[in-house]
Amino acid sequence: MKYSSVMYLHKGCEAEYKKRHDELWPDLAELLKSYGIKNYYIYLDESESRLYATFDAENLDSEALAKEPVMQRWWKYMADIMETKSGSFEPASGALQEVFRFNVQDAHLARVVAVLDIGKTNIKICLMDAQTGILRDVIKRANSVVDDGLYPHIDVNNIWQWIKDTLTSLTPNYFIGSIAITTHGATAACMKGDELALPVLDYEYDGIDQCRTEYEKLRSPFSETFSPLLPQGLNLGKQLYWQQSKFPEAFSNVTDILLYPQYWGFLLSGQKVSEVTSLGCHTDLWNPSACQFSHFSQQQGWDKLFPQLVETGAKLGNILPALAEETGLPKNCAIFNGIHDSNASLVPYISKPLDSLTVISSGTWTVIATINGDLDSLDEHKDMLANVDAFGRATPTIRFMGGREWEALRSDKEGTMEDVGFILENGVFALPSFAAGGGPFAQYQGRIDARGLSLTPGQQSALADVYVALMTDYCIDLLGESDMTVVEGAFSNNLNFLTLLSSLKANSEIYASRDVTGTAGGAALLSNKSLKHKGRLSLAQCEPTLKPLLNLYRRQWRERIADMEHLATP
Template identity: 70%
Template sequence: MRYASVMYLHKGCEEEYKKRHDELWPELAEHLKQHGIRNYYIHLDANENDRNENRLYATFDADDLDAQSLADHPVMQRWWEYMADIMETKTPSFEPVADALQEVFRFNVLQPDKTRVVAVLDIGKTNIKICLMDGQTGALLHIEKRVNGVVDAPPYPHVDVDSIWQWIKDTLADLAQRYFIASIAITTHGATIACMKGEQLALPILDYEYDGVSELKEEYDAARPYFSESFSPRLPQGLNLGAQLFWQQKRFADEFATVDSLLLYPQYWGYKLSGNKAAEVTSLGCHTDLWNPTSCQFSTFCEQQKWAERFPEVIETGAKLGTILPDLAKETGLPASCVIFNGIHDSNASLVPYIGQPMEKLTVVSSGTWTVIATINGKLGSLHEDKDMLANVDALGRATPTIRFMGGREWEQLRSDSKATLSDVNFILENGILAMPAFAKGGGPFAHCEGRIIDRGITLTPAQQSALADVYVALMTDYCLDLMDTSNTVIVEGAFSNNLNFLTLLACMRSQNEIYASRDVTGTSGGAALLSNKSLKLKGRLSLALCDAQIKPLLNLYRQQWRDLVGEL
């Protein structure tokens, strides 16, 4: 909503009025922002016909303005008193006399009736989302979501880019009718790359879970860089991006020879939206074998393969790529001024709200299809390649020690549709029913092991199945944290931040840590939005996870039994 009023300035005080506003108190500016005030303008009308006063015309935009709360705050009261000597004010409050102005004409106004938002395109392995975040507060206003899938067809299983792109365009067009989408931020899963020939794909975008990439395993292992350089562990399937490119280059030599640019997955969608190509460090440094995270440059292997020269310029994560393509703006109804920002790898997006924190170290557990555990400002010396540990690269380009496993996928495989209570968890602990890793092939410390359940001859109810899933992912997270250089504070982001059983179990097992659950429901989307608008207030609310004293003794025995069996794997 647009507010407009006229105020009255004493003659001869024009320069002093401007000076005081040029030196506006930071605490007052923050107070105005917190009340959602934006686009605030004040214009001076020097009235030569009136010896006593000039007119000041003020306009600003705000949604759901609480005018009384704005006025009652001490900083507002002090400012009014400070300005009272040069303006016409009310008695005894010092509030400026401000006569409301009535709107009588409007022309070519840029959608003033729509809420200004940042749209976050969040492409995960399992789901695709478009999240709308309030452009002022960062609050999540709306989510559109669909299931993601893979095209299992020649020449190999690949990303269904046509279907995804059509859904993105259709969804943005629908949302643009209700919201003013000022910008689009992008976050996607890793281990995915587009081989481009001009404006088109030279080859389909390979699905990283395709086993066929492994046929060149021995040849690739001989060529790839040492762990000490890339801090990329050797992973199965196509989870090392270098292995994908190596296989495509060998098996599709003619098509690969035409590739003139390589676009990481967030940057592919950024290109589709803006027409501008770029590279970016969080996706380059995500177990790719293509990046040296300690020197912040392409690996020697990437240089030797002549791939480094095919990447566009590496630009800052969250930097402006450009505005939306004009034809796309017309097709979707998005404003021509809509800004597209350089995207980020999803697990690194979860770190964004915390990488500016002053604490020495902070451990973040990002949970989704993958459970990714990273310690900001942690030491790389704790990393072991055979445990699927690696150095991720955060949005500032810093090497960040990380360990991960496919927690979300394993949990989905183990659980039922019934929700577990703590009494169901207690049943699992009392009866010593154990889930032994691993239940997904993608990676983790036990990627080479076949998952099995030690059921003691007991048939579980659906709720008890879900309890076993909760216990399993908590045990795996605890195990991974023990391998890491962790901080005293551990923050759980994403899906598991709402799983009370998981949080309670983790708090019971890790008395050496304070375990917090993020109450920010936006997860990776919020981090991506924060990159595009540094003024958003997305530091997030945290709640402390509490141990249940009644289950702790039993859990300690159960945990030790599970650890003993894991040690034999």
């Protein structure tokens, strides 16, 4: 059932009313959902300062909702800018009667943007409200690699079936008007026409390093590509070179090389395109300064196999008719050109008029990028590089496998600040690195110096929090500190990490994104320019009593790092 009403705003309070609703209390939002309220819209008639509200709900108990303490507090909070009923803070309102309806299609369905968020660890479909950009629902499953066949590869057929099945299950409750795409990097699909010429290679396959010596001689220099030479298949160029060398006949049949987000865009829309954020992310294939393919890519002839470069977030077309029929999606569901995931986290910030801003995108990888940062600070031997943002600009970046290292160190019990204090006071150290594949210390084997102490599960997790905070702090120092730092993704909900990082970075305000996933929000924002998506941030608080001990611990940790590097120097 649809409910419609009119309310009355005090003149001159329009901006304040919008501001308060942009910052709607999370507990109020959950309360409204619990009463079955959805598709809630409020419109303003500025000439009369009137508000017109509509929402859908089945079997709504309005009297019970009005008695809820959260509802009462909200009405009291709004009473200074609205007309209220006599004797209470409830807004004065009048019911509106429906007098006409025309061409109503799926009016009962919530209108959303679906974001395919394909990460190395998890695959998600995130549903973002088509007007506000607020996350409405997330469906996810674990991702895994298939080890049989020619080489370890991504099970794209299984992922594709899951995507189709999930979209089919969502269409009875959501009107999915568009689909945006974001994926992990260092991955491409070698196509023979509309089919795969070779399986989609897993970038963590150690066998790719068989060609490292020969490849190193051929690749373009760091000064051209800002891509460091990385292990395994983290340079996409190394993957392609290994596939070309190992399977020459199959590679000779390749007609198109599709970057990973564009592969899924092709399956959805039938359009083959390329895109700069995935092309320019430590691939060895792109010259970000000249905005063209690298000399190495041209020498190999691969530049001719990549389809036309299309703007990030551009509309590719509508969903394939057969796919719309299979899933129940609307035939005019728009498909948008996808983006590399850590670059998606930058999207809400790249157009901000700030001198510099650091964004920490955390997941399997912790990727730290400084918008408007200095490229001269980059050291290829520290896994520093230039990402290319959605506008095609080179962005100084450093990364390490923070999520994977944190998982390797932690226990199943969450650490408290008291546990953190124990780690610092007793000088228990975790020294990098605890994940193969990348970071400033990728060549070292991680170790824990517990000083002969037996750690409780909580202290073990606290050590993991301290370690990733110190690694992040170290990486930021290499890039150069900004006045403002925003933490997106998994670590934005880790209070110990935020407190430690804020205490370590006295000259920078550390903010945690309150959006569940910055990557999905950024992808949705790119593909739907009308979204009123505004990143919700909360300021992380430092712990003054912790700072002297933490600074001493950091100095000792870095001295051990320096000793470790000195011993490794021939």
